[in-house]
Amino acid sequence: MRNLLMSTAFSAVAITAAITSAAPASAQDTLACEPGETYVMNVMVSSHAYWVPVYQGFKQAAEAFGCETIFSGTPDYDITKQIASFEQDLVKSPAGILLHPMQSDPFIEPINRAIADGVSVVTFAADSPKSNRSAYITSDNRAEAKFAAEEIVSQLGENGKYAVLENPGQSNHDLRVTALIDYMGANYPGMELVGRQATNQDSNAAYRATASILQANPELDALWIPEAGSAEGAVAAVLEADADVLIMHADITPTTLEHIKAGNIHMALNPNQGIQGFTGFLATFLAARPEAIDPFNDYKVSGANPMQIPFIDNGFAVITQENADSFDLNTYMEGRDPS
Missing domain, CATH: 3.40.50.2300 (Response regulator)
Known part of the structure; x- marks a missing residue:
């Protein structure tokens, strides 16, 4: 019993030391963008008002990490044109793309190819679950x-x-x-x-x-x-x-x-659009920087990106006559950069 108690005490000391020890400097140093590091948000029907608060949240998070952002996609409800816009984004060599895929299966190959070429891809609001995208952000x-x-x-x-x-x-x-x-x-x-x-x-x-x-x-x-x-x-x-x-x-x-x-x-x-964009950027950024994560799994052996989040729920709001004024897009955009 005495040996067991000593062993338990030793384990507690070791755990406490591990928890309170400083994080590796390499992890701290990776949580900021290099000059010119760019992240893209790609959508279909790009003129739709829905994307405005999403992109504002995406851009706000990116600015906090010193990153550049681009809003991209197609003005049409056309899967072929959206895939073409995604391909054009890849030519710009972004670090990552937050993607709203109009349809899931046609995007499997483009997403997988982008990831194989070193571009992180996260989906939001609509998914491509059979692809290798690293995270999916949406309301339930x-x-x-x-x-x-x-x-x-x-x-x-x-x-x-x-x-x-x-x-x-x-x-x-x-x-x-x-x-x-x-x-x-x-x-x-x-x-x-x-x-x-x-x-x-x-x-x-x-x-x-x-x-x-x-x-x-x-x-x-x-x-x-x-x-x-x-x-x-x-x-x-x-x-x-x-x-x-x-x-x-x-x-x-x-x-x-x-x-x-x-x-x-x-x-x-x-859906809480600003949350969707903000968390969408964070997931895309971290998927582009797996060296910042040490998740206590087999990623070093398997070669998998350790930043895998099957689902992030950004929540939703109920809009009625009583609270409708809180959802006025013009009011929301006052003082914000629309670009």
Whole structure:
């Protein structure tokens, strides 16, 4: 027993010494950028208002580490064009790229090739899970869908008709839709899905789709939309039809924010975009500098990048008439550099 106690005491002393000892100087020295070291944020539909706070968070974190940033992507909803923009980014030899992939599988090979060439890649808001990307930052899309379903039921009761719009192929939007449908089916079988149409973030397509759903289902009670662009068209169709439909959507644009203020949209569930960009930069930066991390695993033998984070949840906010002013993009950008 005495030997055991001595051994335990010795272990405690050793552990305390290990915890309080200084970190290697090499780790401290790597947490800053070299002159000209650049990180890129690449997106699709680059003019969308959603990216603005994300890039501001990305840029804020980069400036703290003395790094340069570039905002990149394509103005189109076109996977081929986004991949081409990603390839053009690689020509600039960035240290890392924070990527919102429009579709997951087409980006597997470009992401893997970039990483093989020494460029770190982290995905955000949408994922390419079969690629070698080192981290994925997003809000919890299943939690968003559950919240939306419960809110619809709390407002309408457990029996009614609802419809969804969707954007097949974009992972976060797919999950927001399928998770809500599955949750309704499992918990509220009295809620009947009467319409499901693809609108692909096109407000005109959403207007036509919603008008068609309303024509076939004039007693439609609720509409769930996985993003704000389609919500713009959907609310226009509902207003034109003078229909009483509870509309909820994910994300936010200045247009849908005004509709929330006016009471035309019930609420929006919006990922914390600044957190998404800030943590996105940190994950991309650390993946580019694996020498700064000693994670107590087999990375030295396996050769794997030790900076592997399967999922970072940046959380989401609920936007209603009461707090809508807090999500005014013009107010947010006052005093900030938009570039």
